[in-house]
Amino acid sequence: MINADPSELDKFSQLAHRWWDPTSEFRPLHEINPLRLEWIDGLAGLAGKRVLDIGCGGGILSEGMAGKGARVTGIDLSDKALAVARLHLLESGAAVDYRKVSAEELAAEAPGEFDVVTCMEMLEHVPNPGSVVAACVALVKPGGHVFFSTINRNPKAYLFAVIGAEYVLKMLPKGTHDYAKFIKPSDLARWAKSVGLPPQAVIGMSYNPLSKQYWLGSDTSVNYLMHTLRES
Numbered sequence: 001m002i003n004a005d006p007s008e009l010d011k012f013s014q015l016a017h018r019w020w021d022p023t024s025e026f027r028p029l030h031e032i033n034p035l036r037l038e039w040i041d042g043l044a045g046l047a048g049k050r051v052l053d054i055g056c057g058g059g060i061l062s063e064g065m066a067g068k069g070a071r072v073t074g075i076d077l078s079d080k081a082l083a084v085a086r087l088h089l090l091e092s093g094a095a096v097d098y099r100k101v102s103a104e105e106l107a108a109e110a111p112g113e114f115d116v117v118t119c120m121e122m123l124e125h126v127p128n129p130g131s132v133v134a135a136c137v138a139l140v141k142p143g144g145h146v147f148f149s150t151i152n153r154n155p156k157a158y159l160f161a162v163i164g165a166e167y168v169l170k171m172l173p174k175g176t177h178d179y180a181k182f183i184k185p186s187d188l189a190r191w192a193k194s195v196g197l198p199p200q201a202v203i204g205m206s207y208n209p210l211s212k213q214y215w216l217g218s219d220t221s222v223n224y225l226m227h228t229l230r231e232s
Ligand SMILES: C[S@@+](CC[C@H](N)C(=O)[O-])C[C@H]1O[C@@H](n2cnc3c(N)ncnc32)[C@H](O)[C@@H]1O
Pocket: 003, 004, 005, 008, 009, 012, 013, 029, 054, 055, 056, 057, 058, 060, 061, 075, 076, 077, 078, 081, 101, 102, 103, 119, 120, 121, 122, 125, 126
């Protein structure tokens, strides 16, 4: 059975036509993109690398990584998000190969083909995130980089990521996030380590609603990113 929740895919499909509008529901992804792109590039050196972006959506990060000189494949299971991603290439002139395939299926088809795998803001939308983590280790070359980002599971994360972002600030549509699917960094680290992806670094991402600024730092209590390396 495919590791996907149709209602989650439908949520993103419904909004997909607004993916590249930086004032839309996707504004947070536009605003965090430079931060995560520089962090990934600083650790993995994207130029010339073969990169897989899992759950690429409309392609905000995929295009950013292509702009750094990476050869990027973006995969997602939302037809509409992929259609928007492909259409945007005409406007931006970027080159990204977008495909509708699950991480698990691609892992069986193209094991060890990628220097870098990114899986950002996606694990909290799938029924079995551990299965995606296992697919990531299969997809990346020995010694290659895998990056994750997701939302921590604790009362503060519920307050900020659900109540704050969806109900108070209305940055995201209500129902975007399901608290039960949030993932503690310790759980993600344990899953990654158990499949041969020892974590190298974890960094927090914070937001100040008054200044409307995001930054990376030591506070992993709400949003965080994790860098792992496949054992050689
Ligand atoms: C919050 S968006 C993140 C998009 C992109 N990774 C980013 O950070 O800019 C989540 C994406 O995950 C995709 N998604 C959800 N379940 C998936 C699955 N099982 N396989 C692949 N993509 C999935 C959705 O269609 C959506 O495009």
